[in-house]
Amino acid sequence: MAHRVTTLLTPGANPFEFSIACEVFGLRRPELGVEWYDHRLAAVTRPLVVNGGWTLDTCYGPEALDDADTVIVPACPMEPPPAAVSALRRAYERGARMVSFCSGAFALAAAGILDGRPATTHWMYAEELARRHPNVRFDPEVLYVDDGQVLTSAGTGAGVDLALHIVRLDHGPEIANHVARRMVVPPHRDGGQAQYVCMPVPDAPYRDGIGSVLEWLGEHLHEPLTVEDIAQLAAMSPRTLARRFRDTTGTTPMRWLTHQRVARAQELLATTDLPVEAVAHRVGMGTAANLRQHFRTATGMAPAAYRRRYQRLAS
Numbered sequence: 395m396a397h398r399v400t401t402l403l404t405p406g407a408n409p410f411e412f413s414i415a416c417e418v419f420g421l422r423r424p425e426l427g428v429e430w431y432d433h434r435l436a437a438v439t440r441p442l443v444v445n446g447g448w449t450l451d452t453c454y455g456p457e458a459l460d461d462a463d464t465v466i467v468p469a470c471p472m473e474p475p476p477a478a479v480s481a482l483r484r485a486y487e488r489g490a491r492m493v494s495f496c497s498g499a500f501a502l503a504a505a506g507i508l509d510g511r512p513a514t515t516h517w518m519y520a521e522e523l524a525r526r527h528p529n530v531r532f533d534p535e536v537l538y539v540d541d542g543q544v545l546t547s548a549g550t551g552a553g554v555d556l557a558l559h560i561v562r563l564d565h566g567p568e569i570a571n572h573v574a575r576r577m578v579v580p581p582h583r584d585g586g587q588a589q590y591v592c593m594p595v596p597d598a599p600y601r602d603g604i605g606s607v608l609e610w611l612g613e614h615l616h617e618p619l620t621v622e623d624i625a626q627l628a629a630m631s632p633r634t635l636a637r638r639f640r641d642t643t644g645t646t647p648m649r650w651l652t653h654q655r656v657a658r659a660q661e662l663l664a665t666t667d668l669p670v671e672a673v674a675h676r677v678g679m680g681t682a683a684n685l686r687q688h689f690r691t692a693t694g695m696a697p698a699a700y701r702r703r704y705q706r707l708a709s
Contacts, residue, residue, distance in 0.1 A: 396432040397564065400454070400462035403437040404470040404478050404501070407444045411468035411495045411553050418557040418573060419466075426569055434458050438475045445469075456481035464491040464560070467498035468553070472522060474501040482507065486543070493560065494546045495553035503527040507544055514539050516549040540694075554579055563703075567660050604628070604642040608650075615655050616678045621647055655679055656692045663701040670697045 401415040412435070420433035436454035444450050459465050459481045467482065482505040486492050494502050499515040500523060502508050509529040520534045533539060538547035538556040540563075547556035554577070562570035574580065607628045611619070624647050625635040639647045655677040662673045674685035682697075689697050 396429050397463045398432045398434065398461065399464045399466060400434045400436050400458050401466040401468065402456065402459060402478060402481065402501075403435065403442055403444065403450070403452070403468065404474055405439065405443060406471060407442070408469040408496070408550070409444055409446055410550055411498075412444075412466075414495065414553045414557050415466045415468065417577065418554075418561065423573070423576075426565075426572060428565055428569060431464075434462070438478050459485040459490070460488070462490050464493060466493045466495065467501045468494075469496040470498050470501045472497065472500045472519070472526065474504050479505045489543070491560075492544045493556065495556065496547065496549050499523060499530075499546045500526070502544065502546065503530055508546070511541050511544055512539050513541070513544070513546040514548050515546065518549075566664050567657060604638050608643070611651060612654060615651070615658055616676055618678065618680075619651065624651075651678075652688055653692070656689055659685060659689060659697065660693075660700065663697055673697065 399415065399419040401412055401419075403412055416433065416435065419431040420435075423430050434454050435452045436456060436458040437450070437452045438456055440455060441449045441451040456477050462485060465482065465485045467478075470478070478501055482492065482501060486505065486507045492502055492507055494513075494515070496516045497519050499508065499513055500519070502513070503523065503526070508527065510531065512531045512533050514533050514536050515523050517534060520532060523530060524532050536548065537552040538545065538559060540559065545556060545560070547553050558570050558574055558579075561573055607624065610627065611624070621632050621635070625632045628635050628638075630638065636646060639645070639650065643650050645653070658677045659673050659679070662668055662676060663670075666673075668676070669682075670685060671682040674680060674682050677685070679685040679688060686696055689695070689700070693700060695703070
């Protein structure tokens with residue numbers, strides 16, 4: 395049976411944010427070759443007036459949360475309707491995965507789901523969330539927080555980041571990258587938080603020649619490389635390389651290379667039984683200790699823990 399995702403709408407819901415859930419989890423994706431999600435849109439009241447002055451009707455009410463595997467709450471009022479709060483609490487107590495986009499965190503907090511947990515929301519609402527729900531361990535610096543059963547994201551765009559993170563948890567980095575490519579969004583944005591890092595090489599060539607360099611680097615991750623090596627390959631000075639690399643990728647050459655190596659390590663850990671030491675050599679990290687350090691910095695998890703979690707979710 396397909397994993398059921400139910401998105402709960404409250405009065406004044408933001409169309410962009412609940413459309414993230416519809417786009418990522420609701421579109422059929424037969425080309426992926428995996429059983430995709432069964433997505434349902436539920437509303438506290440029907441019909442429902444949403445942000446922008448238009449009315450939306452759905453086939454489902456709050457009772458749809460009772461058999462959902464994952465529940466998503468997009469932006470909602472700071473004092474969510476009681477029907478939403480009780481439905482969310484029931485779903486949480488039943489063991490459903492609970493997700494909020496932006497101010498949807500207020501609904502999870504009102505249901506007591508965030509008590510004692512790390513969580514985030516849009517920076518504009520940070521002080522109000524802390525005032526209303528002092529037991530929440532609010533983190534204002536991150537795009538999203540994954541605390542196991544409960545996941546929260548910051549403002550609008552961070553909902554995309556969190557949705558792709560969920561796909562990555564459920565189906566692995568390769569599938570998540572495919573979905574991101576189809577959406578024409580980056581599969582990972584560096585927001586200063588522990589995230590699953592996947593930054594595949596863009597398909598499109600670049601006029602400044604960086605595209606071919608990225609492709610070459612992606613095929614030679616196992617080799618020891620320095621900034622000087624890459625600059626020589628690109629026929630540029632290290633300073634020019636750094637400038638053009640940042641213009642193209644948004645980061646530095648060595649940081650991009652580390653991201654790629656961690657992403658490749660994720661794939662090997664998820665799809666092979668290679669020892670961590672062998673994975674480290676294959677991705678150019680040299681030693682298992684070096685891989686563990688960079689992997690934990692990027693993902694918040696040790697390689698062995700990542701493998702166990704992915705294999706458990708995939709089973």
